[in-house]
Amino acid sequence: RARELQERREVSLAEVQEHYYAAPPQIERGWREHLLATDGRAYLDMVNNVAVLGHGHPGFADAVATQLRRFNSNSRFHYRAVVEFAEKLTATLPAPLDQVFLVNSGSEAVDLALRIAMAATGRRDVWAVGEAYHGWTYASDAVSTSIADNPNALDSRPDWVHVLDTPNPYRGKHRDGDAAAYAPEAVTRIDALAAAGTLPAGFVAEPVYGNAGGMALPEGYLAAVYGAIRRHGGLAIADEVQVGYGRLGHWFWGFEQQGVVPDVVAVAKAMGNGHPLGAVITSAAVAERYRTQGYFFSSAGGSPVSSVVGTAVLDAIRTERLQENAREVGDHLHARLRALGEKHEVIGAVHGFGLYCGVELVTDRTTRAPATALTGRLCDRLLELGVVMQPTGDGQNILKVKPPLVLTRESADFFVDALDHALT
Ligand code: PMP
DSSP, rough: HHHHHHHHHHHOOOTOOSSSSSSSOOEEEEEEEEEETTTOOOOEEOOOOTTEEEEEEEHHHHHHHHHHHOOOOTTTTTOOOHHHHHHHHHHHHTTTEEEEEESSSSHHHHHHHHHHHHHHHTEEEEEETOOOOOOHHHHHTTTTSSSSTTTTTTHOOTTEEEEEEOOTTTTSSOGGGGGGHHHHHHHHHHHHHHTTTOOOOEEEOOOTTTTTTEOOOOOTTHHHHHHHHHHOOOEEEEEEETTTTTTTSSOOSSSHTOOOOOEOOOOOOOGGGTSHHHHHHHHHHHHHHHHOOOOOSSSSOOOHHHHHHHHHHHHHHTTTTTHHHHHHHHHHHHHHHHHHHOOOTEEEEEEEEEEEEEEEEEEOOOOOOOOOHHHHHHHHHHTTTTTTTOOETTTTOEEEEOOOOTOHHHHHHHHHHHHHHHHH
8 A cells, every 4th residue: 555655646746756765665543652554653852853743643633633623714813822832932942032923834934034034134145054954945056055955055055145164063074172163163154254344134043053963053153153143133033943942952942052143033843833933023122123024924823723832832842841841751762872882882962951952973983974774774764674764964964853742752762672673
């Protein structure tokens, strides 16, 4: 049945759309962090950073179904659930971030964040970092510098995008103790371009370096870069699409890990638990500067159903203590993965926090050369052992460990044991 569906998919869906694996299992249904395939096999879903509440969450499903029966429409109506969701969302953010724009995806959120920065400053130049992914719409794609996730990005980069060195403390230009050098170098480049007359509209980055393996940026990196951008009148944009919303366990938002507060925050993925929902949050001052220059309307962004979705997700994260679970199970998972690193030479590093984790596989611990082929084989083997996993990073050598936030300790152990077995 899986093969038959794959053949039909090849006929009707444009081939560029990626799916996991050459011969992917056909999913029948999901439950918490588990998937059941049509062939009767069960899988542990260790890669799903969208279904944060777990698959088939009954309270979530009931809330959405009830709202679908009651009312749904575009966002032009006054409707209580929309306002309530915006209030709940801003309550998770520090001052002065209290103005919400609701959209449908991460790409749209990043696109709008860039548009706001450009309109509010009257400028067009934006700084981004290397090895980043921010989306596929024109503007979010333009600041996506990853080669692996975006093969056309380097050819299509418009002249308003300026790219800072990849601040990768593990396998970049500077590493380990020298990683502190990234920040002053970035500031020097921003200052030099400004001195030459090109002032920034903004700077965009993930506060924890998701696409490059979920690693922490060098300490103080965002504070230094945000400082330089603001000195020249630009806005600091945090892409929290992947990292935000409690996944880090220790922090609800990624920027908290770096001890900074951005001017504009882009969110999606987790906030909809699989339903298309994204947001941009900024300050009243920035929102007002945008209002005088720009226009915003999204038919389905901020619809009554999307807003009920947003509230149901935030409520479940709180009442089911999912951020705490991400910390507790995540700490256990990191400890076990680090221990596995002592046994298997090929594990070069374990990056990240909580249930936002990257296991970096290298052919040699000194050169840190990416073990690309092995990582692909490992993911195939893990599937045979009942674990869904995917490689990430420009070297496609990092296991992207981002399970639903309901992951249990037993499931974390199942994954690590399977990984141990596969590596052996
Ligand atoms: N930013 C980041 C950091 C992402 O990981 C993604 C999705 N992988 C996006 C933006 C784009 O989000 P979407 O796929 O919802 O458009």
